[in-house]
Amino acid sequence: MKRRLVTFGNALGVFAALLLLWQLVLWIFRVPPFMLPSPWAVARAVVARFPSLLTSLSITAREAGGGLAASIVVGVIIALIFAQSRWVRRMLYPYTILLQTVPIVAIAPLILMWVGAGEVSVTLIAFIISLAPVIANTTQGLVSVDENLVHLFLMHNASPQQLLFKLRLPNAVPSLFVGIRIASGIAVIGAITGELYAGSSRIGEGGLGYSILYASSQLQTDYLFALVLAATVLGFGFFFIVMFFEWYFLHRWHESARTPDTE
Amino acid sequence: MTEGFVAPQVELTKVSKQYGNGRVVLDALDITIAKGEFVTLLGPSGCGKSTVLKLVAGLTAPSSGSIQVDGMTPTNARETVSYIFQDATLLPWRTVRHNVGLGLELEGVNGSRRKDKTSTLLGLVGLEHVADAYPRELSGGMKMRVSIARALATSPRLLLMDEPFAALDEMTRDRLNEEILRLRAQEQWTAIFVTHSVAEAIFLSMRIVVLAANPGRVHAIVPVEFPFPRTAALRSTPGFGDLVLRVSRTLREALPQ
Numbered sequence: 190m191k192r193r194l195v196t197f198g199n200a201l202g203v204f205a206a207l208l209l210l211w212q213l214v215l216w217i218f219r220v221p222p223f224m225l226p227s228p229w230a231v232a233r234a235v236v237a238r239f240p241s242l243l244t245s246l247s248i249t250a251r252e253a254g255g256g257l258a259a260s261i262v263v264g265v266i267i268a269l270i271f272a273q274s275r276w277v278r279r280m281l282y283p284y285t286i287l288l289q290t291v292p293i294v295a296i297a298p299l300i301l302m303w304v305g306a307g308e309v310s311v312t313l314i315a316f317i318i319s320l321a322p323v324i325a326n327t328t329q330g331l332v333s334v335d336e337n338l339v340h341l342f343l344m345h346n347a348s349p350q351q352l353l354f355k356l357r358l359p360n361a362v363p364s365l366f367v368g369i370r371i372a373s374g375i376a377v378i379g380a381i382t383g384e385l386y387a388g389s390s391r392i393g394e395g396g397l398g399y400s401i402l403y404a405s406s407q408l409q410t411d412y413l414f415a416l417v418l419a420a421t422v423l424g425f426g427f428f429f430i431v432m433f434f435e436w437y438f439l440h441r442w443h444e445s446a447r448t449p450d451t452e
Numbered sequence: 453m454t455e456g457f458v459a460p461q462v463e464l465t466k467v468s469k470q471y472g473n474g475r476v477v478l479d480a481l482d483i484t485i486a487k488g489e490f491v492t493l494l495g496p497s498g499c500g501k502s503t504v505l506k507l508v509a510g511l512t513a514p515s516s517g518s519i520q521v522d523g524m525t526p527t528n529a530r531e532t533v534s535y536i537f538q539d540a541t542l543l544p545w546r547t548v549r550h551n552v553g554l555g556l557e558l559e560g561v562n563g564s565r566r567k568d569k570t571s572t573l574l575g576l577v578g579l580e581h582v583a584d585a586y587p588r589e590l591s592g593g594m595k596m597r598v599s600i601a602r603a604l605a606t607s608p609r610l611l612l613m614d615e616p617f618a619a620l621d622e623m624t625r626d627r628l629n630e631e632i633l634r635l636r637a638q639e640q641w642t643a644i645f646v647t648h649s650v651a652e653a654i655f656l657s658m659r660i661v662v663l664a665a666n667p668g669r670v671h672a673i674v675p676v677e678f679p680f681p682r683t684a685a686l687r688s689t690p691g692f693g694d695l696v697l698r699v700s701r702t703l704r705e706a707l708p709q
Contacts, residue, residue, distance in 0.1 A: 335539075335541065337537045337538075337539065337541045338541055338543070340506075340509070340511050340535065340537070341535065341537070341541055341554075342558065343511065343530075344509060344511075344530055344533065344534065344535045344555075345530075345554070345555045345558040345559055345606065346530055346531065346558070346559065347558045351558055355543075355554075355557075355558070356543070359543070359545045362545070441586055442544045442545045442546075442586045442587070442588060443544065443545075444588065
């Protein structure tokens, strides 16, 4: 616990030093505020426009969260299909890689054209971009079961359902969480990127990505910084929520979820 | 011994096993194991001892020859067979209690009967105090005890054990050997045990089948006539030492030149 406090203190110290450096750069080079606002101006922007900041944050959180939830559900279902046979995997796996390599900036305009601007298409973008890691990791977990455990189940005449629900699925949970952790990060990025293209159907109202675009067009650089800050907070938030669930489900039996403090 | 408990007989007739790459693992193996007998397969690595167990369990099919467990095919006889692997092969996400109950659960035994049986077995192997612990909290020896309890929970009449104590230190191994015999005194299941420890083979079994490698075949059969119940003291008798020497010599002859 004490060590944790020290670590936290160090991180805080680094943060203070960065703020100081930022302020020094402004003083020494006399940077105009529309290029780089002072930390103080950013803080003021956060307070002054807190309600609209919160609205943007919650819109993006909804889109990223919805996309992530959909990719978890769909990803697990696809992984279950992949786990059925090597033949199915060989046939369909290349398309997963395709999903992973297609640049989201390239298909975003298409989705905008098909679905129209707004939260639905942004959620769709977040879903598409975060699907591949869930499929890949869950499939890996479903397939890589200790052969002797399979033999053990067969010795007790286990049904295919029992093999799936009592062996393969629980065995896949740790790697499912690896997938979700990766997916949660890129779902947020996907949502913000998506908003740059398809952010809002109404001028001046939208998620973080849309508002960043809008703020930069209006040269509201201090608010733009506040939005970037909010995006970071959102990314962290997603990460910690996933970490919590991972800890909750795995800490009793899986090594990866042990807290370092137990060493 | 339980009333009406009939241990099965295992018969391997001219069993050969050849892998896809052409390597012959077993060549025309003839082994008959009597009802209630404890037989150990001893041999150098590559002699196919583990393959014999997999064949008897029906986890792999022979290339030729036939295997009968109580007159049935191995797959049909599975209900009466339990398998103990070299690793404890526990489900890490289940507590000790639920690991022990796994076989019963898979076979559809209802909750309360399962609980009774599991508790009895946890008592039998001395693990009540860790019943709600997860496998990763246990030592290697304790994990193996859980594995044994799980195997016995389904009241098997034939136990197949594939080097179950190979990864343990010698003291733990000796203790578990004694425990196996103590457990078997209650229900005389038939046992096929695989090991490469000569002392372990002698201590446990009524008959040792020494296998030679490349391809795997029966090299010699050594009866072990020490009376049951056997205790730890047996290991320090001159007769035991003599037999260890004799079996070791036979095993050396079986090694590829």
